[in-house]
Amino acid sequence: MYNLQAMDFQLPEKIKNIMDKVRQSGFQIFIVGGAVRDLLMQKNVTDWDFTTDAKPEEILKLFPDGFYDNKFGTVGIPAKSTSEVGFVPTDALSSEVNIFEITTMRKEGVYKDFRHPVEVSWTNKIEADLARRDFTVNAIALSIPSTSSGNILRASKASREVTLSIIDPFNGQDDIKNKIIKAVGNPKKRFAEDSLRLMRAVRIATQLDFDIEKETKKAIVKNVSLIKQVANERVRDELFKILSCDNPQQGIEKLRQCNILQIILPELARCFGLRQVGPKHDRVYDIGEHSLQSLKFCPSQDPLVRFAALLHDIGKPDTVATAADKNVTFYNHDLVGGKLILQIAKRFNMSKKQTDKLYTLVRWHMFTLDEKQTDSAIRRFIKNIGVENIEDMMAVRVADRLGGGTQKAVSWRMEEFRERINQVLQKPFSISDLKVNGKDVMKVLNIKPGPKVGEILEKLFQEVLKDSSKNNEEYLLGRIRQLT
DSSP states (O other), X not given: OOOGGGOEEEOOHHHHHHHHHHHHTXXXXXXXXXXXXXXXXXXXXXXXXXXXXXXXXXXXXXXXTOBOXXXXXXXXXXXXXXXXXXXXXXXXXXSOOXXXXXXXXXXXXOEETTTEESSOEEOSOHHHHHHTSSBGGGOOEEEOOSSOOSSEEEEEOSSOEEEEEEEOTTOHHHHHHHTEEOXXXXXXXXXXXXXXXXXXXXXXXXXXXXXXXXXXXXXXXXXXGGGGGSOHXXXXXXXXXXHTSSSHHHHHHHHHHTTOHHHHOHHHHTTTTOOOBOSSSBOSSOHHHHHHHHHHHOOOOOHHHHHHHHHTTXXXXXXXXXXXXXXXEETTHHHHHHHHHHHHHHHTTOOHHHHHHHHHHHHTTTOOOOTTOOHHHHHHHHHHHOGGGHHHHHHHHHHHHXXXXXXXXXXXXXXXXXXXXXXXHHSOOOGGGSSSOHHHHHHHHTOOSSHHHHHHHHHHHHHHXXXXXXXXXXXXXXXXXXXX
């Protein structure tokens, strides 16, 4: 897999043309960053980055359709079609690539605000540019040399063969082979430059199924307080990238081992070590471990649903009660958990849509599975969570069930409950299914019971019949005022 002397790649015309155009104009150009790492690991490439000694204004002369709106030397070049942009080990092409980024090579500078350099200094030395990067696996470059010598890859195409030279001053290839994430140079300095790298180390290790190198991990733990300097939105984005990985529970556990979780999600961190004892048997995991297992077994690929599975029991520490027989209960932990979710969502600056969904999945995850429930009870359940959230709610329940050590994902009661939901949903929609009722109409309009209330509800009902997305409380309350 790592025999770099004889590895064949498909080199599409777009990639080849970009590199040829820059080189023929007398400049150096290299493929850098995660693209190189993914190529060496024979993974599909979704982000293409180049670096060059050409200045931004010189790059724009070569690529007039490019755009440049930052002071860090990065020019974006739109891809004309996705069929032109693949550059992968086999025949798989990514459909996600639509922008190529070419950045002028720069040297290390003094950083401010734990994110941005005070000034940017250009260089024509690729080694200097690689020295400022975060981790060794991302500090490797590929170029098309003038001669076929040294450490090379062969990139083949039907029409011709191109030789790619590897520049790897920090032995990133060895770290790829050994499956470790290691900081370039002094890890403390790297993390002080951009403190989000504390989480990026965990995220990249999780994505690649790597370990974090010993000294790098020590530096993360020692400097973990720097994460407080990072904007919550950036933390949220990295967290959701971890939740999108194949093994997200490993990433969350790595965050905990590095003491990052205790800072960014203290509501979850406190759940570890709190044992659960049920009325019939001792549960295998403590609350934190159960949360990780629930995340592991969550059948949804949606990071927001996975987040709900991870956080569904965060209200338990505030509701723990021990009975005389030493059994532990957590009454109303779903209600308390919902309130905590609102705080977390606000802290991470999540959108209203994300917040509402996350709150719903945690607040109502303790729904009752009872074969004797009436249609009205089923409708109340659907009204509480929304038709659009039914499948995601079931995914959280499956995660909760499997995360508790149960072998079977779905019980017969859940299968019957789902069937009841389908039956109720097939029945005609009625005014009683509106997210507002007569009391809401009277309150908004400050009127007493009478025909006017029914007339307004009927108008709302007709609107919702035409467009079911309008059946939400905020919209309907506004329409009540307009209909007067």
